[in-house]
Amino acid sequence: MKRQGLKLSDFLCGLALAAALFIFLAPVAWMLITAIKPPGEWLNSPPIFIPSELHWANFTDALFKWGGLKGLSDSLIVASLSTVLSLLLGVPAAYAIGRYRTGGDNLSFMVLSILFMPPVAVAIPMYLFWSALGLLDSYTALILQYTVFNIPFISWVLRSFFEEIPRDMEESALVNGATRWRAFWEICVPLARPAILAVAMLAFIFSWNEFFFAVILTRADVTTLPFILPVLMEGHDVLWGDIAAIAMLGALPVVALAFALQKYLVRGLSFGTLR
Known part of the structure; x- marks a missing residue:
């Protein structure tokens, strides 16, 4: 009976996991299918799950015709520099x-x-502020604007992690002649590395996906990826295939980063939560 009960619980657990995977992965699969569909099959009823042909032109249009390549590069510049600057200020x-x-x-x-x-509460003041400095439609404005919102998040989350690090290790380093700054960088930062990498990824995702300030503070010189999507929603038509292609391309860097840091995520997000 115990063995049967255990098997039943394993079956129910596997069924629940399968249902959760389907719920989360079905929209991604549908987006990928839409990205390779020809235009005539985007809005068919009933929907077409297997395209009649692989229409790779959606990806080429998304990259070169609608500025997706520039959007990727601009998003990478803004998100990376904002994350690095936020860590340099937020961790100390x-x-x-x-x-x-x-x-x-x-x-x-x-x-x-x-x-x-x-963010909408400070949209007009921030627009006037960056306009007065002559920094509208620039990397500097977006990077600093995202940094302003990332620093509080990083400092608040990491605060509890540094509280859990034993003081004895720092005091030993200070007794041996290390400065306070050196003890911080060589002892505390390595011990909190999983948490730092976890919040760094979350800060990067915020900067990568942020839409509101990207629309308010940019025009033509800087066009991050979320800024490009509204261009594909024309007055009489919506280019669903191109939108899906840009969305797939935009998701790849974040997914790659998550896989690269996956061994730190669970440890980083759980470390410091137990007292």
């Missing part, structure tokens, strides 16, 4: 708040409160 801030209670108990909540604010 998290260490200072978590280890030394810099700013008291209220500073950490003030940092978190920035994330409560919807």
Whole structure:
């Protein structure tokens, strides 16, 4: 009875996992199918699950006709530099708040409160600010704008991780002649590496997918990938195949990054949660 009960529970668990995989992967599979369909099969009723031909022109149009290649490069530049800058500022801030209670108990909540604010609430002030500096439609404006939202997230999440790192290791390094800064970079940062890589990936995804500020602050010189999608929604027609192709191309870097960092994700997101 126990063995049968165990097999039944395994079966139910596998069934639940299969249902979850279907729910999450079905839209991705449909997007891929749409990306290789010819235009006449995008909106058929009943839907066509197997295209009559592989219409790779959707990908070439997405890359070269609609600026998808430039969108990929611009998104990569903005997301990468914003993530690096956010880590350089957010990791020391998290260490200072978590280890030394810099700013008291209220500073950490003030940092978190920035994330409560919807981007639309600061859209006009930010537009006027970057316009006054002459930085509209530039990499600098987008990178710094995303950094402003990434730093509070990084510092808030990493604060608890640095709180869990034993002080004895730092104190031993200080006794042996290391400076406070060296102890931070050579002891605390390596120990918190899984968490740092996890929040770095989440910050990169935010910068990669962000649409609102990309529309407000850019025009023609800088066109990130989310900015290109509305161009394909014409007044009398929607180019579903090209949209699906751009979406597939835009998802590839994030998926590749997730696979590259997958061994750090579970450990990084769970480390520091137990006291």
